[in-house]
Amino acid sequence: MHWQIDLIILTFIIFCAVAAITVRDLLSTAILFGAYSFMMCLLWAVMGAVDVAFTEASVGAGVSTVFFVAAVFRTSRRTKD
């Protein structure tokens, strides 16, 4: 595992996490969280945990983003913080 790839993906992950909790639109939060999960999946694939990466790609980046979007669709989209 090359430390350059590791460091770049980790930086992206932290950036996505900070963006997901600071942005004021909940739909953007859901999409940024999907991006965060996908970056996490890449990191695990690089780390050699292929089964965990596969699970995260289908569960974290796929289904849980859909759940968030569905819940935001049924509630409100705007938030104060």
Place this chain on the structure above:
Amino acid sequence: MKFAAFLIVSLCGGLLLYATADLPAWGDPNSPAGTHLSPHYIEKALEETDVPNLVTAVLADYRGYDTMFETAVVFCAGLACLLLLRDYTRKKGSFYRHIPTGVVIHFKENRKNPPKSREFEHMDKEWVPYDLIMKTVCRILIPFIQLYALYVVAHGDFSPGGGFQGGVIFGSSLILLAISYNLRTVMDRIKERVLGFLCVLGVLVYTGIGVLCMIPGGNFLDYSKLAVFLPVDPGHVRALGMLGVEIGVGIAVMAVMVVIYVNIASEGRHDEGL
């Protein structure tokens, strides 16, 4: 509040950062996690279970109890979602569209039966016109996604994958159908009763295989005892037991994902979705 949160977080983070000094160096092969139990799994799993994918071997065989109760937790989550949100009161009024002319009829009361014919279509109040490209692409894509999901479940012994991943992919293909068409299309094809039945069936398949192992006198989930029922090479029987368990996990996870999505997207009324 924000200041207090920042204080707690920095205190907690500082303590954890201090504790990293005692952790083994990153990627150290002789770390405590890699020296006690896992060498046995790595060196003996292929010999004992005939499954090359070590993760599947540990998941479904050595730690079978763990996975069984995880499946039960997933089932309970689906049940909780259903009980929290399911709403059986019918909404007043329904909209029908006469397809040849495009005229929309609004029934204010639900007493009389809505007309059932090919010319009338039940539609939602907040109606969005169908997107032809989206519908066609998804219609072509969905069978392939489902086939891939079955491959992931069946080939989980040899490559990354298994019951959890395959079940989630199969469930997301049905969710894709619900997003690209509408929720009613999915609920007409798979009735709610069938979905509930599948949730239970998945857990039952898992525990059923466990009980089946007890009949010839083995322990619960001791797949090697299944050789009595299966006319195959005794060295391969544990791999087949794992496959059966993975199928059970896949069914349960698939049904639970669809149940959760349907209940959240329609607030439990099962009529209008995303």
Place this chain on the structure above:
Amino acid sequence: MSDIITIVVAKYNYWLYIILMMIGLYAMIAKNNLVKKLVGMNIFQTAIILFYVSIGYKKDATIPIIENAHGGHGNTAHAIHAADYINPLPHVLMLTAIVVSVATLGVALALAVKIYQRYQTLEEDEIRMRLTENRLAENNK
């Protein structure tokens, strides 16, 4: 100087995981919106999962799938050494944890939708305000 570099190379991954975990914890405590809190909870969860998976990582080892064993019925041409394969045990534990986390996320979102149906808001302070209003109205009856 070289000591510091060795320490940083050996530990910087753990430090970044802890920063990620603290981002999640901060969101869970300080954010006002329930969906934001759930996102924070998920970030916390994935950071812990990341830590666990990284414990199983070994340098110069390959993924935990035995090579050249397809259809071999337990006979491989070469002996299997534990140092050649990444530790599969943390992967197994975390794989099930991810699936359970999405199931619990579903329940949490169902609760959030239910709260929105009753109070018409997802902001924590407004929900608390409505609750006090309801209690006052009940006392006045």
